Amino acid sequence: MKRTSAVLEGNRNVYWRLTPRENLEFFASLHGINPAKKREDIRKLLSSLRLEEKTDTPARKLSRGMKQKLALAAALVREPELLLLDEPTLGLDVQASRDMERRVQELAEEGDLTILFSSHDMDVVEEVCDRVIVLQEGEIVVEDRVENLIDLFRAEGYSLVLDDSLEDAARSPLEEEFDLSFNPNQSEERTEIEASLAEPAEVYRLLERIEEAGAQVISLNRKQPDLEEVFLNIVEGGEK
Amino acid sequence: MRAKLLLLWGLLKKHVIELKRYFFDSLSGLVTIYLIFLLIFFGFKGFVSGPNFGNTVDGIVVGFFLWNFTLEVYSELSNSLIREARWGTLEQLYLSPEGFGWISFFQVLSSFALFFLVNLGFLYLMMFTTGRFLRLKPVSTLPIIGVTLLGVGGIGYFLGGLTLVFKRVESFLQIVQFVFIALVMFPLESLPLMKYLPLAHGADLLRRVMVQGKTISQLPLSDLIFLVLNSTIYFAIGYGAFKYFESIAKRKGLLGHY
Numbered sequence: 268m269k270r271t272s273a274v275l276e277g278n279r280n281v282y283w284r285l286t287p288r289e290n291l292e293f294f295a296s297l298h299g300i301n302p303a304k305k306r307e308d309i310r311k312l313l314s315s316l317r318l319e320e321k322t323d324t325p326a327r328k329l330s331r332g333m334k335q336k337l338a339l340a341a342a343l344v345r346e347p348e349l350l351l352l353d354e355p356t357l358g359l360d361v362q363a364s365r366d367m368e369r370r371v372q373e374l375a376e377e378g379d380l381t382i383l384f385s386s387h388d389m390d391v392v393e394e395v396c397d398r399v400i401v402l403q404e405g406e407i408v409v410e411d412r413v414e415n416l417i418d419l420f421r422a423e424g425y426s427l428v429l430d431d432s433l434e435d436a437a438r439s440p441l442e443e444e445f446d447l448s449f450n451p452n453q454s455e456e457r458t459e460i461e462a463s464l465a466e467p468a469e470v471y472r473l474l475e476r477i478e479e480a481g482a483q484v485i486s487l488n489r490k491q492p493d494l495e496e497v498f499l500n501i502v503e504g505g506e507k
Numbered sequence: 508m509r510a511k512l513l514l515l516w517g518l519l520k521k522h523v524i525e526l527k528r529y530f531f532d533s534l535s536g537l538v539t540i541y542l543i544f545l546l547i548f549f550g551f552k553g554f555v556s557g558p559n560f561g562n563t564v565d566g567i568v569v570g571f572f573l574w575n576f577t578l579e580v581y582s583e584l585s586n587s588l589i590r591e592a593r594w595g596t597l598e599q600l601y602l603s604p605e606g607f608g609w610i611s612f613f614q615v616l617s618s619f620a621l622f623f624l625v626n627l628g629f630l631y632l633m634m635f636t637t638g639r640f641l642r643l644k645p646v647s648t649l650p651i652i653g654v655t656l657l658g659v660g661g662i663g664y665f666l667g668g669l670t671l672v673f674k675r676v677e678s679f680l681q682i683v684q685f686v687f688i689a690l691v692m693f694p695l696e697s698l699p700l701m702k703y704l705p706l707a708h709g710a711d712l713l714r715r716v717m718v719q720g721k722t723i724s725q726l727p728l729s730d731l732i733f734l735v736l737n738s739t740i741y742f743a744i745g746y747g748a749f750k751y752f753e754s755i756a757k758r759k760g761l762l763g764h765y
Binding site for chain 1: 509517521529595603763
């Protein structure tokens with residue numbers, strides 16, 4: 268792979284003694300790109316990350332978030348085919364972190380560029396990434412598309428609240444037929460149930476049975492797993 | 508080729524910027540060296556007198572001139588590696604498709620080119636201080652200085668490689684600077700075996716040119732060949748060791764740590 272760029276963990280990656288412009292010019296020349304022909308690109312790159320006002324300020328005077336954005340700019344000026352981002356939003360304030368995410372997402376959507384993004388922040392990963400690899404103790408545990416992983420754990424999980432406390436006699440046939448768990452700490456007049464069903468259509472049968480038992484459903488929610496839950500499931504379960 | 512030139516140009520430009528922006532930092536090192544020079548010069552004046560005094564002082568001036576170059580080349584390879592690792596820019600340099608070997612070579616080259624003028628000024632300062640003026644003879648001195656520094660580069664690479672793997676060796680790096688001053692200053696006649704070490708033989712040849720007024724063609728060919736061999740061997744060993752340490756550092760993921 269000829270053109271690889273990277274933003275590695277921590278707010279380093281760039282020369283603090285140089286200004287953003289000088290940094291970008293230097294890193295361009297490091298990858299055989301003539302900085303004199305990139306002036307306009309460099310200006311655009313800096314303004315797309317909202318650094319244009321700091322173009323000629325030595326990098327050491329920039330805030331942590333700005334330094335990190337500069338590091339991303341320095342990676343991009345090299346016209347990479349593969350971009351490595353190691354925890355790029357770690358320790359950034361909300362605004363800088365958003366800028367960073369937004370820019371990375373734009374890059375991913377523009378195509379041409381493969382981005383390898385490592386992060387502990389599952390919200391960001393879910394937002395930005397297409398495919399996910401979960402590593403545990405250096406081994407690949409899972410490798411799949413983000414939506415597949417979330418689907419995998421969608422698993423038709425529902426939570427229901429009933430208006431009445433069901434008698435044990437009414438509970439056991441339900442428990443035999445479905446995979447349910449009753450909340451033991453519920454109050455007298457309610458029943459809280461977590462159900463995980465084999466397929467979506469089963470929900471109708473479940474509701475019928477509840478009606479037959481003489482209880483009313485106050486609320487029914489389908490659980491929306493996010494990547495964080497998926498991740499925890501994978502890591503704790505050891506496998507899917 | 509074009510990419511290499513761009514790289515060299517980029518590194519040179521970065522050097523100029525850093526030099527300008529941190530001018531007084533750069534100057535303070537030279538001031539220290541000048542103070543050491545004054546100390547040795549005036550210390551010497553108290554002990555030695557007679558007909559040999561002038562030649563000895565000239566030898567010291569040549570020694571300092573070469574020592575400055577030596578420190579520049581040496582620190583560009585060893586200290587700069589520590590600095591870049593600490594800044595987190597070392598990995599970035601390693602991502603360049605031109606390879607780190609070329610980068611470090613160009614780094615030395617560009618800093619040498621810039622430092623050359625500074626050190627020339629320093630030489631004049633020393634000559635004014637002592638009141639004795641040496642022969643510059645660039646055609647004879649430049650090749651000797653260049654080849655001698657190649658051997659120094661080998662040592663720089665060796666210790667640079669060490670720092671990649673073992674990190675905290677900074678104080679050791681500083682001690683080596685003073686080993687260099689011994690190698691540069693020591694008169695070879697009194698301990699001929701020293702010529703097998705780096706630097707000493709080159710310093711001796713440089714003194715013969717700058718103090719005794721010989722030209723490079725008047726120096727024995729065998730001495731010149733010995734200088735080339737000595738430097739090449741030290742460079743090859745040093746660079747080989749660097750590549751070895753580098754591979755260890757890469758395997759263990761130590762490049763960016765400091």
